[in-house]
Amino acid sequence: MKIKTLLASAAMALGLATSVYADGHEKTKVGFVYVGPVGDGGWTYEHNKGRLAVEEEFGDAVETVFVENVAEGPDSERVMTQMALDGADLIFTTSFGYMDPTINIAKKFPDVKFEHATGYKRADNVSTYSARFYEGRAIQGHIAGSMTKSNIIGYIGSFPIPEVIRGINSAYIHAKKVNPDVQFKIVWAYTWFDPAKEADAAKVLIEQGADVVLQHTDSTAPQAAAQEAGNVITFGQASDMGQYAPLPRVSSIIDDWAPYYIARTRAVMDGTWESKDTWDGIGAGMVGIGEISDAVPADIKEQALAMKTAIADGSYHPFTGPLKKQDGSDWLAEGEVADDGTLAGMNFYVEGLEGDIPQ
């Protein structure tokens, strides 16, 4: 009997030794829930770079775990529950569709801190964070509107959520400013990651006359489809997608989550973590603009970089009036800037965009 007890104790001690220091304090365990594979080359790839940055910053003081390809919905609750049961101190849930599951699981584990990306629901132990991707979309719209020859710009949407609608509106406003004849064709893929479907969507848009394709999906497949078609320009989404530069990819929006992940992990470690909402953009460095390739004419490149500087220093906001809603009603007066509340819940197109937002 004694030998059994001894073996059990030894096994338990060995298990604890993997997460406890010699001086007695435990490692901080940080979990990440990903909607796609870490090798998607886009959204999840960048979140995973943030996770690796946390490991590099804190070394042996942290242990990170992740689960990839987690479907939005009930399955994500199972994954979060398991992470919490396995001793995670902090869990980052990195997609909009994890919002309600995160809130549900946070209630069951009040001692675990949760960080939900791109959502709007918070609790005492749930923070939200997002990046102002629409700032990058403004720059992309400017380049797209300036460079299109067919005046048709294709846009691959994932799901009709505020984050995606903001991006469509921002890109359209700025394309229209430089090219009043521009038309947006929007195709909803109803997926974040499905390379074949994303490539098909890009091909359809190209066949229907688009010579610029923007995407709010996570794989590089639209880049490959555009490369195959030739004479089409694209923009990297969430990650640089630089392997498709200088053409078709002429620039990109890059999400840099590393500083935020490091800061929030540090806050948990030193006991200063509190629930808050973070929504940063180009100025704070959470949104980066990938190198604008030489395929973009010098004057357009200069204008785009000037816009980037103006957005970064706060002298220009992409949603500045006069702007009307799609139905023709007034939204923003001359010089008026959209408030964060409206942007966070955006569920309408601006004037000039065709089609309805799926409900």
Next chain:
Amino acid sequence: MDLSVINPILLFAALMSAATPILFAATGELIVERAGVLNLGVEGMMIVGAICGFAIAVETGSPIVGFLAAAAGGALLSLLFAFLTQITLANQVASGLALTLFGLGLSALLGQGYVGIKPPRLPDVNFGFLADIPLIGPIVFSHDPILYVGLILVAAVWATLKFTRAGLILRAVGENHDAAHALGYKVVRIRTLAIMFGGACAGMGGAYISLIRVPQWTEGMTAGVGWIALALVVFASWKPWRVLLGAYLFGGITQLQLNLQGAGVAIPVEYLAMSPYLITIVVLVILSADKSAAPGSLGRTFHASS
């Protein structure tokens, strides 16, 4: 709404391309299931085929060699499933799910050096004057050779199952493995060969995505196509021509709904997005009203001693 922007020739050509990966995987799985084995590892074999085909095509400069490697990769992975289910008599459902998870992980590992690389292009088959026939030519006679291999495969599978002794034996094993064993047929060997054939087909389907349809390597790029193929076999009542119809229906409506969205058709996008699944299921359910039953021994473990 401007339907004139939809080019019917390009639409039909695209649907054939979109259907091909599903067609390969489903045809292979049909043979596996007709032999009485349920392999839920189709997705895993497809993704391994996708990276094997892509990597070998890039390294050799030959897409054809790539496709052969994809078939070999899928078949090799399926051998693992065959060993687990036919030799160690492990549960088929659990083993198939494990195969999918293993395939996804293995492909991610193998594919790390191939992200962002453009594969060599497979030229379309030259049908000469046939390709110039108005309407039909560009739709039917302007594709890559693998697409036609897929169509030939369906015909060959149908003919084999219906008219040959090998097909009869395969069906006998699937319907009642004990009776087949009593007649002296080597059930395990037959099923292993069927499993390998299914793996090879799934591998080819995966490679079609990475070498032709997208064309690139991205981790997890099959994105559930294997599960669609699995469902298709059941809804097609284990009949090859219905698999062909189902694959083309699913691929076609997927392409059509994207085209209709682009054209700004006044149908709510939600309905368009779900239409490929809905219409394919409805059509195949109506067709399967003849009460075609599943193979009698499907999913059952064979004990040679029994």
